[in-house]
Amino acid sequence: MAPVIDALAKACEVRPAELQDTVQGVAASYVAAPASVAEASELMRAAAEHRLAVVPRGAGTKLHWGAPPERCDLIVEMRRLGRLIEHASGDLVVKAEAGLPLRDLQEAVSGTRQQLALDALVPGATVGGALATATAGPRRLLYGSARDLLIGITVVRADGVVAHAGGKVVKNVAGYDLGKLFTGSRGTLGLIAEAAFRLHPLPQASAYVSATVADAGQALELTRALLRSSLVPSAIEVDGPDPITVTVLLEGFAGGVPARAEAARDLIGGQVADGPPDWWGRLPDGEVLAEVRAAPSKLTAIFQEAPAHVRGSAGRGVWHVGLPAGDAEQTLDRLRRHGSAVVLSAPDGTALDRWGSVPALPLMRRVKDQFDPEHRLSPGRFAGGI
Amino acid sequence: MGDVSTAGLDGLAERLRVVAGAGNVITDPAELRTYECDGLTYHRATPGIVVLPDSAEQIAEIVRACAAEGVPYIARGSGTGLSGGALPRTDGVLIVTSRMRRILEIDIDDERAVVEPGVINLDVTKAVRPQGYYYAPDPSSQQICSIGGNVAENSGGAHCLKYGFTVNHVLACEVVTPDGEIVEITEAPGYDLLGAFVGSEGTLGITTKITVRLTRLPEKVETLLAAFDTIESAGEAVSAIISAGVVPAAIEMMDALSIEAAEAAVACNYPPGAGAVLIVELDGPAAEVDYQFAQVKELCAAAFEIRVAADDTERALIWRGRKSAFAAVGRISPDYIVQDGVIPRTALPEVLARIDELSGDSGVRVANVFHAGDGNLHPLVLFDDAVPGAGERAELVSGQILDLCIEHGGSITGEHGVGVDKAKHMPRMFTEEDLDTMQMVRCAFDPEGLCNPGKVYPTPRLCGEVPGRRTRIHPLVESGKADLF
Numbered sequence: 001m002a003p004v005i006d007a008l009a010k011a012c013e014v015r016p017a018e019l020q021d022t023v024q025g026v027a028a029s030y031v032a033a034p035a036s037v038a039e040a041s042e043l044m045r046a047a048a049e050h051r052l053a054v055v056p057r058g059a060g061t062k063l064h065w066g067a068p069p070e071r072c073d074l075i076v077e078m079r080r081l082g083r084l085i086e087h088a089s090g091d092l093v094v095k096a097e098a099g100l101p102l103r104d105l106q107e108a109v110s111g112t113r114q115q116l117a118l119d120a121l122v123p124g125a126t127v128g129g130a131l132a133t134a135t136a137g138p139r140r141l142l143y144g145s146a147r148d149l150l151i152g153i154t155v156v157r158a159d160g161v162v163a164h165a166g167g168k169v170v171k172n173v174a175g176y177d178l179g180k181l182f183t184g185s186r187g188t189l190g191l192i193a194e195a196a197f198r199l200h201p202l203p204q205a206s207a208y209v210s211a212t213v214a215d216a217g218q219a220l221e222l223t224r225a226l227l228r229s230s231l232v233p234s235a236i237e238v239d240g241p242d243p244i245t246v247t248v249l250l251e252g253f254a255g256g257v258p259a260r261a262e263a264a265r266d267l268i269g270g271q272v273a274d275g276p277p278d279w280w281g282r283l284p285d286g287e288v289l290a291e292v293r294a295a296p297s298k299l300t301a302i303f304q305e306a307p308a309h310v311r312g313s314a315g316r317g318v319w320h321v322g323l324p325a326g327d328a329e330q331t332l333d334r335l336r337r338h339g340s341a342v343v344l345s346a347p348d349g350t351a352l353d354r355w356g357s358v359p360a361l362p363l364m365r366r367v368k369d370q371f372d373p374e375h376r377l378s379p380g381r382f383a384g385g386i
Numbered sequence: 387m388g389d390v391s392t393a394g395l396d397g398l399a400e401r402l403r404v405v406a407g408a409g410n411v412i413t414d415p416a417e418l419r420t421y422e423c424d425g426l427t428y429h430r431a432t433p434g435i436v437v438l439p440d441s442a443e444q445i446a447e448i449v450r451a452c453a454a455e456g457v458p459y460i461a462r463g464s465g466t467g468l469s470g471g472a473l474p475r476t477d478g479v480l481i482v483t484s485r486m487r488r489i490l491e492i493d494i495d496d497e498r499a500v501v502e503p504g505v506i507n508l509d510v511t512k513a514v515r516p517q518g519y520y521y522a523p524d525p526s527s528q529q530i531c532s533i534g535g536n537v538a539e540n541s542g543g544a545h546c547l548k549y550g551f552t553v554n555h556v557l558a559c560e561v562v563t564p565d566g567e568i569v570e571i572t573e574a575p576g577y578d579l580l581g582a583f584v585g586s587e588g589t590l591g592i593t594t595k596i597t598v599r600l601t602r603l604p605e606k607v608e609t610l611l612a613a614f615d616t617i618e619s620a621g622e623a624v625s626a627i628i629s630a631g632v633v634p635a636a637i638e639m640m641d642a643l644s645i646e647a648a649e650a651a652v653a654c655n656y657p658p659g660a661g662a663v664l665i666v667e668l669d670g671p672a673a674e675v676d677y678q679f680a681q682v683k684e685l686c687a688a689a690f691e692i693r694v695a696a697d698d699t700e701r702a703l704i705w706r707g708r709k710s711a712f713a714a715v716g717r718i719s720p721d722y723i724v725q726d727g728v729i730p731r732t733a734l735p736e737v738l739a740r741i742d743e744l745s746g747d748s749g750v751r752v753a754n755v756f757h758a759g760d761g762n763l764h765p766l767v768l769f770d771d772a773v774p775g776a777g778e779r780a781e782l783v784s785g786q787i788l789d790l791c792i793e794h795g796g797s798i799t800g801e802h803g804v805g806v807d808k809a810k811h812m813p814r815m816f817t818e819e820d821l822d823t824m825q826m827v828r829c830a831f832d833p834e835g836l837c838n839p840g841k842v843y844p845t846p847r848l849c850g851e852v853p854g855r856r857t858r859i860h861p862l863v864e865s866g867k868a869d870l871f
Contacts, residue, residue: 090625090732091761113631134574147573147581148554155823163823164816169728171760172797173540173585174804174815175842176824177553180581184574201631224495228518230605232670256673293574295496317496340575358576360569366830367577370849383576 004050008032008074011042021075023055024068025348033077037097037154037162037193040081044191045160047074053376054158056187058099058126062133065344066186067354070380076191078128084108085194086168093151093168095196098128114199117143119281128192134184137281138235138249141315143200146183152196153179155189158372162193170198181367187378188386189371203251206234207261210247210277211270216303222246222268223299223314229267231260236315239279241303246270246314247277284309286322288346290332293318294339305334325350332356342383355383395434398455398479402437405447410485412436421480424465424472425527428723429806433460433474440485442560442568442594449592449837450566452479458836461592463504463532467539468724469805471587471841481592483534489513490595497600498557503534503593507541510598519600522549525801526709537593540585542801544636544708545667547759549601551801553584560595564832568594582827587803588838590831604669607635608679609701612664612689613657617641617754619688620662621734624758626685627666628731632678637759638665638708644715644753644766645707651714654707657691664689664758665708667701711755712766719751719768721777723784726802727791731761737790741765750776750783762800763791789814804842812844822847 008014014032021028030052034040047054053071057063058078082099089112096105102120105127109115118130119137131153136145143149152166155178165178182192213219219238226236226248235249246268250260261272283289286309292302296317303310308331312319317339323331325347335341336356343354358364361384368375368386380386395413403411412418413435422430434457439445452459458478465472474480486502489510493499494517499510507528510521524543525531531541537559542551549555558572559580571579583590614620617639624637640648641662648654656663666682668675686692695701707714715722729737738754745752753766765787769780788798788811798804798811812821821843829849831837839846 088730088732090629091730092628093730134578144550144554147578148550157823161819161823163820165820165824167795167797167815169730169761169796169800171542171546171551171728171757171762171800173542173551173801174797174799174808175812175821176586176827177540177581177584178824178827180553180578181827183581184578189577201633204631227497227602230602230671232602232604232674252671252674253677255677256671259673260671291574295493295498297493297495342575355575360571360579361576362567363563363569363571363579363830364577367579367827370826370830 004052005030007046007050008043011046012039013080017075023063023072023075026068026072028055028072028075030073031075031077033080035080037081037156040076040156040191040193041160041162043076044156044158047376048159051374051376053379055378056128056132056191058129059101059124061122061124062129065133066381068380069378078126081193082126088168089114092199093170093196094199095152095168095194096127097194098126098131098192100127101125102127102130109199110202113202115202116149116197117200118146118149121281121283127195131183131192131195132186138237138313140313140318141236142232142234147180149197150179150183150195151198153182153192154194155182156191156193158190158374158377166196168196186382188368188382189377205254205257206249206251207257208247208249208273208276209261209264209268209270210245210273211268212243212245216240216244216300219244219246219314220297220299223296225267226264227315229263231264233264233315235313237280237312238299238314239311241310244303245277247280249276279311283320284311284322287325288323288328288350288352289344290321290323290335290341291318291344292321292335292339292341298338301338302335305338306331328352358383394455395457395477398451398457399435401451402435402448402479405451406437406439406444410438410440421462421465421474421482424462424467424470426468426470426805426807429470429473431474431476433480434476434478436480436482438482438485442562445481445562445592445594446566446568448479448481449562449564453564453566453834453836456834456836458839460838461534461538461588463535464506464530466527466531467535467805468726468802469799469807471539471803471805473806483532486594494519494600498597499600500595500597501533502595503532503537505533507531507533507536514600515603518603520603521598522555522601523552526712533596533598534593537584537596538586538588539801539803544638544757547637547757548633548635553581555599556580556584556596557599558597559583559593561591561593563591564834564837587805587842589828589841591837606672606675607667607669607701608675609665609667609695609704610683610686611656611693611704612666612686613660613691614662614664614689617662617738618735620664621738621758623664623686623688624734625732627682628759630681630685632668632682634666634682634759635669636665636667637757639663639756639758640708640711641754643751644711644755647714647718647753648707648711650717652706652710654703654710656707665704708755715753715766715768719770721769721771723767723780725763725765725767725784725787726799727763727788727796728800729761729763729791729794729796731759733794733796734758734761737763737794740790741787744783744786748779748783750779752783757800760800761796806841809842809844812842821845
């Protein structure tokens with residue numbers, strides 16, 4: 001044990017794991033906190049030499065997502081790797097280290113009236129954590145999700161090699177887009193160390209129009225009416241079932257938003273407000289939390305199949321559902337008839353098929369084998385036991 | 387492409403005739419030559435065999451047949467690519483998707499369409515426009531380029547400043563993998579293989595069915611043409627528009643030389659004497675567009691003339707000069723290289739001044755056309771191939787422009803792709819480790835290196851080797867399946 005910690009200590013700050021240093025109940029042996037990409041590289045090299053299973057940890061807000069790792073020798077604590085590297089405001093680009101909290105990044109760029117148009121679905125999340133879990137909130141309708149905003153990435157491979165892809169210009173097709181591959185890879189392909197994003201101007205004004213509807217069928221009708229309109233909403237969210245609410249977000253110039261909000265109210269009824277409803281951009285409650293992706297027209301089916309809490313982007317067909325643990329398996333089976341359903345979190349010890357059937361899984365295994373041939377990075381946390 | 391042999395292809399041609407039908411396999415040398423290049427005519431190679439399949443199943447069988455024989459294969463859509471990405475191999479099979487032109491499904495409720503790879507980009511828009519929708523990515527070749535090719539190249543277009551690239555508008559791809567399997571790849575669940583596949587320039591497999599997102603037509607579109615005395619003042623207007631928080635659908639810039647060419651070719655009638663023109667297009671809800679358009683006009687106050695398109699006909703007139711710019715250069719120069727580099731937008735004044743210097747020092751004329759909003763430059767490097775050494779001097783200047791892009795933290799390609807043309811430049815933008823890591827994806831998809839080999843990466847990675855230890859001759863090189871650049 002001593003030689004291992006000594007080897008890690010040559011790379012960066014390291015300590016023996018304490019009681020709270022667990023990942024889904026799996027206790028780690030060491031916690032190391034690199035403060036630079038070079039240190040992270042040295043650390044991963046040392047971990048490779050000693051064949052350590054590695055789980056990265058940002059703010060730890062989603063560490064309970066996914067299956068427990070098969071092994072976890074080393075937690076790589078990312079928060080010291082948390083600097084804002086560059087905000088090129090004239091170019092609408094920001095580059096940051098992965099451990100920077102999203103909130104801090106937003107604050108830094110807001111001074112020039114800019115924003116990273118990515119909602120922090122889980123408060124407190126870091127840049128790297130948001131990327132690794134591919135979380136996105138209501139405004140994915142207009143701006144896309146993390147993968148659509150990411151323009152460059154630096155990763156540290158399982159063998160310690162540092163690699164970059166993309167860059168710091170928005171328009172760039174040179175080389176494979178590793179950024180997209182790493183987005184949503186949940187720590188199984190390498191350590192996300194730095195990320196560059198395209199920014200958007202902060203809107204001058206925003207308005208939320210909310211209507212309570214009688215049933216899911218009506219929610220679908222209103223969603224379609226909004227999509228078919230020329231209003232260009234930034235988000236169309238539906239929350240339910242008790243009651244079912246449709247809320248649309250309109251953003252833009254101060255001179256244009258009020259008229260668009262009125263037009264939206266003509267379409268769906270309800271009330272116009274300056275601020276969002278209290279459930280906006282947050283995950284629903286429930287013992288088992290799952291992300292469901294289905295065509296937008298499956299809205300009614302999803303409300304039918306998931307008796308508990310449903311919330312999400314009705315315009316994009318990305319939903320979060322909160323389910324009671326008892327019959328979660330059956331509910332997930334039913335939901336999977338309409339699209340994909342992936343369990344994000346479940347109470348410890350719940351036996352669940354967390355992923356359902358994943359197309360192209362054999363290809364994914366081959367990608368994993370290339371990036372992490374010894375299966376030491378967050379082993380067992382991903383689809384198909386990757 | 388080195389020492390190649392076509393002797394081994396006869397048996398394969400027979401096999402492909404069984405798969406795709408005798409009439410859809412070309413082995414006649416004269417006919418094969420019509421496929422010898424894509425839009426970048428500088429690189430040419432006559433394919434060993436051309437096959438025109440009609441289904442994913444046929445493509446899968448073709449790929450399996452090639453794999454069994456160890457023969458490389460290359461997919462080609464309409465052949466409009468500008469980086470030699472679909473350059474054939476004399477010892478390989480060219481799989482042309484032009485018979486796969488069916489729009490399989492249009493679902494307005496879910497804002498998507500499912501199309502075959504040979505479907506022409508603009509035909510998607512034509513099919514859904516009556517219902518108030520369009521397909522947003524609009525490469526300049528959209529009247530002839532295919533969606534399959536767009537997926538391979540992650541094509542952009544003038545309007546990608548606001549709407550993004552092909553990758554942002556593709557929801558799923560059915561793909562024939564180099565194993566000859568037919569799989570569907572998406573963004574989620576699991577790894578975002580779709581994000582890695584789109585833009586991989588045909589090196590990870592062949593897409594056979596594409597689900598694209600449809601975008602609602604905007605309520606209002608406004609287009610203006612602003613003529614400036616100098617390119618600097620036009621550049622300042624671009625910066626001012628972006629700083630004001632406006633995200634136009636497009637901002638395009640042309641310099642005096644490219645205006646001259648466009649004038650000669652299509653009589654676009656841009657304001658005489660302009661050192662540069664800007665085309666700014668705004669779209670969206672009427673209330674937003676009206677407000678922003680007034681603002682943009684103010685920010686272009688330094689222009690000596692501003693023309694606003696009153697209707698779609700006038701809009702087309704404004705765009706005509708810009709859209710004809712590449713071809714128009716043929717009117718003022720017998721030969722030219724279309725370059726495609728990207729810089730951070732704020733570096734524009736400095737980079738343009740440097741291009742001017744390069745041009746002055748070398749005597750090589752450079753016409754500048756660019757997507758100014760996202761810093762994507764398309765310098766047109768002019769030369770006369772009849773003059774000894776002129777081609778080489780033009781190549782040199784063209785390469786130096788890419789160096790400028792890299793120096794300023796940009797990219798060697800914004801939308802034309804790396805292909806065979808820019809593979810040699812990749813090590814200037816990326817480290818050996820970066821390229822090695824990217825090719826790990828290649829190794830996962832195509833360990834034998836038969837799917838469009840020799841493109842994108844200058845040095846193929848030996849799949850399965852320990853990274854960083856490349857001491858033996860690569861077996862693909864040894865067997866003639868790949869070249870080192």
